[in-house]
Amino acid sequence: MAWVNAIIQGLLTGGLYALFACGLSLMFGVMKVVNLAHGDLATVAGYIAVGIIAVSHVPVLWSIPIVVVLMAVLGYILQRSIIQAAITRGELTTLIVTFGLSIIIENGLQQFFTANSRGLGVGDSFITASFSIGSQISIAYLNLGIFVLAVVVLLGLQQYLSRSKYGRLIRAVADDREAAQLSGADYRHVFGIAAAIAFGTVAIAGICEGMITTISPTIGTDTILLFAFASVVIGGLGSLWGTLLGGVVLGVAQAVGAQINGSWETLAGYAVFLLVLVVRPQGLTSRGVQS
Amino acid sequence: MTETAKTSLRSGEPLKVTRSRRNVFLSGIGALAVIVVLFLLPYYVGPGTTGIMVQGLIVLTLASMWNLLAGYAGLVSVGQQAFLGLGAYFVLIPAMHGVTPWAGLFIAAIGAAVCAVPLWWLVARLRLGYFAIATWVLASVIMLVIEQISSVGGGTGMPLPGLSGGDAAVLTAHTYWAALTVAVLAIGGVYLLLRSKIGLVLTAIRDDERAARSSGVRVGLARMGVFVAAAAGCGAAGGVLAIEQLQVVPGTSGGVFSVQWTAEMAFAVIIGGIGTIEGPILGTIVYLVLQQTLQSYNAWYLIILGIVAIAVAIFARRGLWGTLDERLNIRLFPVGYYLWAPGESRRRKRQPARAGS
Numbered sequence: 221m222a223w224v225n226a227i228i229q230g231l232l233t234g235g236l237y238a239l240f241a242c243g244l245s246l247m248f249g250v251m252k253v254v255n256l257a258h259g260d261l262a263t264v265a266g267y268i269a270v271g272i273i274a275v276s277h278v279p280v281l282w283s284i285p286i287v288v289v290l291m292a293v294l295g296y297i298l299q300r301s302i303i304q305a306a307i308t309r310g311e312l313t314t315l316i317v318t319f320g321l322s323i324i325i326e327n328g329l330q331q332f333f334t335a336n337s338r339g340l341g342v343g344d345s346f347i348t349a350s351f352s353i354g355s356q357i358s359i360a361y362l363n364l365g366i367f368v369l370a371v372v373v374l375l376g377l378q379q380y381l382s383r384s385k386y387g388r389l390i391r392a393v394a395d396d397r398e399a400a401q402l403s404g405a406d407y408r409h410v411f412g413i414a415a416a417i418a419f420g421t422v423a424i425a426g427i428c429e430g431m432i433t434t435i436s437p438t439i440g441t442d443t444i445l446l447f448a449f450a451s452v453v454i455g456g457l458g459s460l461w462g463t464l465l466g467g468v469v470l471g472v473a474q475a476v477g478a479q480i481n482g483s484w485e486t487l488a489g490y491a492v493f494l495l496v497l498v499v500r501p502q503g504l505t506s507r508g509v510q511s
Numbered sequence: 512m513t514e515t516a517k518t519s520l521r522s523g524e525p526l527k528v529t530r531s532r533r534n535v536f537l538s539g540i541g542a543l544a545v546i547v548v549l550f551l552l553p554y555y556v557g558p559g560t561t562g563i564m565v566q567g568l569i570v571l572t573l574a575s576m577w578n579l580l581a582g583y584a585g586l587v588s589v590g591q592q593a594f595l596g597l598g599a600y601f602v603l604i605p606a607m608h609g610v611t612p613w614a615g616l617f618i619a620a621i622g623a624a625v626c627a628v629p630l631w632w633l634v635a636r637l638r639l640g641y642f643a644i645a646t647w648v649l650a651s652v653i654m655l656v657i658e659q660i661s662s663v664g665g666g667t668g669m670p671l672p673g674l675s676g677g678d679a680a681v682l683t684a685h686t687y688w689a690a691l692t693v694a695v696l697a698i699g700g701v702y703l704l705l706r707s708k709i710g711l712v713l714t715a716i717r718d719d720e721r722a723a724r725s726s727g728v729r730v731g732l733a734r735m736g737v738f739v740a741a742a743a744g745c746g747a748a749g750g751v752l753a754i755e756q757l758q759v760v761p762g763t764s765g766g767v768f769s770v771q772w773t774a775e776m777a778f779a780v781i782i783g784g785i786g787t788i789e790g791p792i793l794g795t796i797v798y799l800v801l802q803q804t805l806q807s808y809n810a811w812y813l814i815i816l817g818i819v820a821i822a823v824a825i826f827a828r829r830g831l832w833g834t835l836d837e838r839l840n841i842r843l844f845p846v847g848y849y850l851w852a853p854g855e856s857r858r859r860k861r862q863p864a865r866a867g868s
Contacts, residue, residue: 323814
């Protein structure tokens with residue numbers, strides 16, 4: 221039963237990883253930008269939430285929409301300014317700029333907030349509250365809630381991209397920038413919108429990470445970026461459901477690894493990542509060719 | 512220095528192609544003089560300054576390697592700290608069995624290069640951004656594996672045996688000479704590599720990968736060669752780092768596997784000028800000056816270095832050296848070719864001459 225429990229816990233954590241991954245996946249899909257600052261931006265969102273809660277004493281859940289809006293605005297501005305400037309100068313510059321941002325943010329957070337980790341107090345009752353199935357499986361409401369939130373975000377994003385006017389515009393620009401431009405779409409603005417959405421999901425991811433464990437300046441890359449990337453690779457490019465599957469596989473692999481040996485948690489996840497990279501580089505769901 | 516081109520002018524006059532428009536003899540003498548001065552430095556300055564120079568030389572070695580990767584082979588690796596860390600452990604482990612750390616430096620270079628081969632196989636098919644994060648993951652995996660091995664100190668690290676008991680100032684001087692040797696070999700190695708056939712292959716790939724591939728250039732093999740060579744250089748630098756710190760500490764913040772190392776090498780390359788051998792040297796000087804000026808403000812030097820690197824990447828893509836080169840047309844390490852116009856001679860006053868690279 222302990223194994224079943226581990227798998228269920230891993231599955232729930234996988235939702236969080238999918239949430240980490242969807243912003244990364246979206247920005248790559250639309251702008252072909254691999255945002256190396258992705259994880260650190262999620263950490264920034266977490267710290268903004270910490271700040272908002274400390275100042276205004278709003279409940280954690282209320283801080284989510286505020287931070288999402290703030291991060292979306294930041295995303296639009298960053299995209300229209302330096303990321304766009306980098307894109308026009310080539311992929312090397314884009315990598316340098318996002319890597320630079322990552323290092324600046326991580327060290328900046330360390331300067332201002334020290335290396336100590338902080339939690340987002342959801343209220344102990346909610347963190348520990350859980351329901352049990354049988355004698356050994358207990359599911360925390362918080363973890364379940366985050367998993368459901370992840371599915372809702374992915375589903376919403378999928379629907380938005382396929383149904384709404386802006387969603388169609390984003391897909392058009394992602395498919396063929398020049399053709400979309402010729403049809404009257406300002407691709408820079410569309411990129412900005414896509415970045416705003418990506419940053420919005422990043423904000424949710426950062427806050428969820430803060431609720432489920434703690435945030436510290438270094439988790440941006442050590443945890444969020446690398447796990448997000450592993451999820452994307454495992455699941456396969458270009459599919460949001462693949463991303464969810466990748467996140468779940470990563471989460472389950474980690475949980476099973478932790479069940480075997482407490483210190484193998486992260487390694488077990490990466491072992492699956494490397495296995496997929498070698499055996500099925502296009503990912504579990506995708507049939508296409510890896511770019 | 513003059514190479515005879517296979518083709519000749521219609522008039523029958525042979526085309527003259529050299530490595531550089533200027534005479535490289537003088538810059539060669541200059542480089543030699545700089546090395547001699549640097550070699551003699553520990554006799555004239557205190558161990559404090561020598562220690563700072565060791566740091567600079569480590570970053571210089573790393574930056575030259577990153578420049579080779581990103582500037583010439585288009586491989587933007589964010590995981591070079593993996594090889595730095597492996598190098599440190601390849602000095603530590605033999606030292607624990609009685610091998611002197613100085614000999615360990617060779618083991619570090621070779622060991623890191625050997626490790627690079629299977630790692631390359633894992634990331635070879637990934638391009639640019641995905642390659643970057645994948646190397647980052649690999650560095651993380653290598654660190655996690657090493658942290659599991661308790662005989663080399665697990666997650667806390669180990670002091671480096673085999674160097675205790677001597678005069679501290681003498682040890683610093685020896686470390687400095689080791690670091691200088693590694694740096695000179697690294698830069699010299701990059702220079703020779705780029706002047707060899709591999710350099711030509713890399714230029715072909717950079718200009719048009721598809722065309723190079725269809726002309727029979729073995730693109731993957733050339734890239735792998737660069738990846739392995741860069742691993743060897745970073746490994747040797749990691750070995751020097753272990754000797755300098757007299758310990759090997761894993762871990763992502765402050766340890767040998769910290770991404771900060773890759774940040775420093777990448778920023779130095781970008782600021783100095785990517786795709787030139789001189790760039791990393793200039794960038795390292797900028798790094799060292801900033802780091803020493805701001806050393807009492809923790810990581811602020813890295814933040815400022817990052818901001819400068821972003822600004823340079825956007826506004827002056829060729830970096831400091833590239834900008835200088837544009838104005839003055841100087842090449843201390845010519846790796847390209849210069850095609851002389853018929854009748855042009857070295858003596859002629861400066862024309863808007865264009866050096867092909």
